[in-house]
Amino acid sequence: MKTYVYSLVALAVTISQLAGCGGSGGSSNSSAVVTTPPATVTPDPTWEAGVYKPQSQFIAKCETPRSGIDPFTGRAYPDTQGTAMDEKLWLRSWTNDTYLWYDEVDDNDPENFSVSAYFDQLRTNELTPSGTPKDNFHFSQDTAEYNELSQSGISSGFGFSWEFGSTTVPRELTVRYTEPGSPAALANVPRGAKVVSINGVDFVDDNTQQGVDAINDGLFPDDAGTTTSFGFELVDGTMLTVDITSDDISVTPVQNVKVLDTENGKLGYFQFNSFIVTAQEELIGAFDTFVEENVTELVMDLRYNGGGRLALASQLSYMVAGPSQTNNATFETLRFNDKNPTTNPVTGQTISPTPFYRNVIDYKEGVLTDTLLPSLSLTRLYVISTDATCSASEAVMNALRGIDVEVVQIGSTTCGKPYGFYPTDNCGETYFTIQFQGVNNKGFGDYADGFMPTATPSFDFELPGCEVEDDFTASLGDPNEGMLSAALEYAATGSCPEVVTSNGVADVKALRSNQSALGGEKLIPIDKPEKRKENFILHNKINQPVIKERK
Incomplete structure (x- = not known):
């Protein structure tokens, strides 16, 4: 949920008119002189190194103000006329x-940057221990x-989730999965298909700027209704060429809900x-199934889950652990x-711990309802x-x-982001900057x-489990798929x-090798999803000001 920060700006405009009058009497002449003072010109604000004025002096002062009503809040936009420097x-x-x-951010003169470029460099340059x-x-x-995707799960595109092996020649781009009902799914493009051409351009080896531009335009259309011709090489070596038209894609966060019979009882997978937000209902449906089937x-x-709302993560954790362990x-x-x-x-509020939310949340109002979530009360969880x-x-x-539920990790090292932010809008752009670190019930x-x-x-960041490469030769949810197979064993x-x-399993490390080691001519990279505005949800831990008890 975005966070708006509002300021009340009192604007007093006084217009004085001075009138001069002559003496009384019919024979006398009179004249009126009206003078208007020159318009006050507010000077452009200036930067002074090491001096930070209050946010309220600049908030919602926009080079190009919005007008009208924000459809997501029902309130008027707070924007007033300002400048890029504001x-x-x-x-x-x-x-x-x-x-x-x-305190690790360089205080550079903003005059030397555009607004977006200035924001880009407002971050630490320090490194992790690795x-x-x-x-x-x-x-x-x-x-x-941002509001459209975060609230409704809708974005424009083809419906592919991509695995980027290399963005420079020889490029490698593999289909992870397709969104159900999307143009990509309707075109029957399977998991593991590798892109070989985009609109007739050699995707793998074309290293011209014209070719790269054509590839980016084809992969990431700005609007729905754009048709791109894709050439794929499938897992079995056959070729597939298909024209796919972009559309507004409804994201399905929860897929492949299954209950598998094993020697030790019933095992759930999703x-x-x-x-x-739309994941809440789908997660409840999945856990209702697991409860009904007596999953153990x-x-x-x-x-492929890059993150999102912390309140929803709390709800999911409760559904795994149940009331006794989270009490x-x-x-x-x-x-x-x-x-x-x-x-x-x-928020200006006193910091207080986030509980394990055990109720359905009305995310539009930011309140807990009286409806309890289903739960399994498991003491062990397998995470791919x-x-x-x-x-x-x-x-x-x-x-x-943090509450001693054993987490068995199957796959490879996670991205490493114990941090999060409150998405904050100003002048029509929502900014994400690291504002907090999260620690669990044990303080880790x-x-x-x-x-x-x-x-x-x-170490505490090491979990019991198995290193397993992503297996693009089998469908997600297939018990024979490499990672799920390892979890089952x-x-x-x-x-x-x-x-x-096996020989058929994709080598993730090779896919992500550093192409700069090739030397020779300069390699021109294509775009990646995290650089595209429709893919904001990568690597997010999003908080909202508060989840309140419903009165």
């Missing part, structure tokens, strides 16, 4: 107030588009792709920057993960471990390099299978 100075003060690592950037999760998105083991496939326990406590040890700098498993997905894993939240599966865990035997890969 927008940049608001970003600067907002960052200094709320950014988790505000040498990766500490903040890989800093981005913004058009507010209307693929969960995004913590968006559960595999949660989060391999009086904390799902997560937020830690803000050192300026705000006890107060949330975004990759480096695309991020943020709210990791929060579920961390929260359950240090997994900046991700959760890692291992046979012999030694671990559930049956308590250990990893001796062989978890």
Whole structure:
């Protein structure tokens, strides 16, 4: 849920008219002189290094103000006429107030940047212990588009979820799955299909700027109704060429809900792709099925889940663990920057732990209803993960471990994002900047390099489980698919299978190799989803100001 920060701006305009009158009497002459003072010109605000004025001086002062009613809030837009410098100075003060690592941000002169470029550099340049950037999760998105996807699960596109192996030649782009009912699904493009051409352009090897532009235009159309000709190589080596027209895609967060009979009893499986509002009803439906079928083991496939709403992550954790294990326990406590040890700098409220929500939530009103969620009361959970498993997905894993539910990890190391933010709109752009770190019921939240599966865990970020590569040769939810197969064997035997890969299993590390090592001519990269505005939901842990008890 976006967070608006409003300021009340009192504008007093006084127009004085001075009139001069002559003496009385019919024979006298009179004249009136009306003078209007010159219009007051407000000077453009200026930057002074190390001096941060209050956000309220710049909030909603826009170079191009919106007018009318915001359809998602029902209130008038707060925008007033301002300048690009107003927008940049608001970003600067907002960052200094709320950014988790505000003291690691360079105070560069905003005059040298556009608004978007200025925001891009308002982040830390420090590294994690493994040498990766500490903040890989800093981005913004058009507010209307963010609201459309986060509230309704609708975005424009073909319905593909892509696995980007390499964005430079030789490129590799593989279909992870297609959204049910989408143009991609209706075209019968299967998991594991590799792109070989886009509108006749060689996708793998074309290294011209013209070719790259054509590939990006074909892969990421701006509007629904755009037709792209795709050439695919399928898993069995055959070729598929199909024309697909983009459309408004309704995202289905929960897919492939199954109950499998095993020697140890009934095991539930579901693929969960995004913590968006529409997932609540689908998760409830899945867990209703698991409860009715007396499921005693559960595999949660989060391999492509980049995150979303923390309240929904809390609900999901409750549905796994049940009332007894979550009673009086904390799902997560937020830690803000050192300026705000006890107060949330975004909401102004005293920091209090987020509980395990056990009720259905009315997300539009931000209140708990009286309806209880279904729950399984499991003491062990199997989680399928990759480096695309991020943020709210990791929060579920961390929260359950905080109440001693055993989390067995099947797959590869998660993305490593114990951080989150309150999406904040200003002037029609919603900004996402790291504002808090989440810790579980035991106070642990240090997994900046991700959760890692291992046979012999030694650290809190290491989980029992198996390293397994993503298997694009089988459908998600198929018991023969590599990761699910490994989870089933671990559930049956308590250990990893001796062989978890085969010649048909995709080598994730090879897919993600550094193409710069090839040398030679400059390689021109194509775009990736996280750079595209319709794919905001990657790597998010989104909080909203408060979930209230319904009065």
